[in-house]
Amino acid sequence: MAFPRIASFKDVDAFRARLDALGLQLPVDPALEQHPGSPLAQPLERGGLRAGNRWCVLPMEGWDGTIDGRPSDLTRRRWTRFGQSGAKIIWGGEAVAVRHDGRANPNQLVISPETLGDLADLRERLVAAHRERFGTADDLLIGLQLTHSGRFARPDGGPEPVIAYRHPQLDARVGVTSDAAVISDAGLRALVDDFVRAAVLAARAGFAFVDIKHCHGYLGHELLSARTRPGAYGGSLENRTRFLREVAAGIRTEAPGLQIAVRLSAFDMVPFRPDPSGTGTPELDEDTYVHAFGLTRASGPACIDEADALLRMLPALGIAWVCITGGSPYYNPHIQRPALFPPSDGYRPPEDPLVGVARQIDAAARLKARHPDLVIVGSAYSYLQEWLPHVAQAVVRNGLADAVGIGRLVLSYPDLPADVLEGRPLKTKAFCRTFSDCTTGPRNGLVSGCYPLDPFYVKHPHAARLKALKKASV
Secondary structure: OOOOOHHHHOOOHHHHHHHHHOOOOOOOOOOOOOOOOHHHHHOOOOEEEEEEEOOEEEOOOOOOOOOOEEEEEHHHHHHHHHHHOOEEEOOOEEEEOOOOOHHOOOOEEEEOOOOOOHHHHHHHHHHHHHHHOOOOOOHHHHHEEOOHHHOOOOOOOOOOOOOOOOOOHHHHHHOOOHHEOOOHHHHHHHHHHHHHHHHHHHOOOOEEEEEEEEEEOOOHHHHOOOOOOOOOOOOOOHOOOHHHHHHHHHHHHOOOOOOOEEEEEEEEEEEEEEEOOOEEEEOOOOOOOOOOOEEEOOOOOOHHHHHHHHHHHHHOOOEEEEEEEEEOOOOHHHOOOOOOOOHHHHHOOOOOOHHHHHHHHHHHHHHHHHOOOEEEEEEOHHHHHHHHHHHHHHHOOOOOEEEEOOHHHHOOOOOOHHHOOOOOOOHHHOOOOOHHHHHOOOHOOOOOOOOOOOOHOOOOOHHHHHHHHHHOOO
């Protein structure tokens, strides 16, 4: 199926007409406001954390650290650009593994006593870049996302999955053939200790909060759907949230001044695969599928009932900040990161990507309505491109979310927040067009970056390798 490109909508009316044709209730402001009156310019304070505006840089999985888990010059360049962006919330910077076997790739950052100084320096570089660009960093909020990649761990290059339960389809994708890959209850208790130790180190490095990652098919998220797992960490929702609750309790004891946040895949779908035409199609029967947290029909709105129940637990855990996302980039990427062009291991979108954007914005809005005392940060905005600021401003103005997160877009257009708030013309040639090269490259062992639009990566030696890989796959 062919869908119109965002760049083809030359004005707000044309964009709204497409939304109407799709039956989407996506708020769009006709004009952008600049600082200080813009809704996106307002400070945000809750749960012991404060940020100077409503723009948030979302965490991404880096593929350009060193083999021993330290930042490289490329990592430092990316974090410096985060600091120059104008966003006042840096949600985790990027996913940092709490131990070696939790890395999703051999170049992912790892937090340990050995890497602590490097991570502290990485944060300080971001702060210094922000202070130099904007005069102060007093209202800059920086967290660190802590993760274990679980089923999708590849710490030494090949699959080394650590799974919460056996899955008839996903096991085959990562080479699981026996129960040996299932982490035991004792193993999970040890991992709780690893997360707590990592949080203590993050506090020492100067981070204001840690994000206990529960999204995108990684181990924390997979535990939320562990209905078929026996024992203390499976079955009931109480058991499936035990890992999160134990990590939070440990952090409260060992690092009492550190705040805790959660990035949550609030809904999920069955795994998808390409059909003979290359378009994504459900791999399993939705009516009998039991391995989802918030099972959502392929053509329906997000089911947020389980996420609602989890969010009700968070105040008692001292958690007030939640970043809402959905699904997984590994088995249903069209709902997690809507894009017109798939990565090399993906499929063509089975729906207009605007539908996926609206699904996530709607899920965040409904959860915000049910949990007004929590800070809700939204995701999935990058596909909106030129219309992202118009939708973001309307979302915050109408209280549908407290802040708007941007991920892939930051790689090509890091200073979008500053341009919007300072009233400068938007750089249309810098908007992420969701070519998915930032995923295809790392999936093939190349470093993280926007190869089509960032001049630095256009000239990078890996750009030619990526072009050859894509040509060979046609």
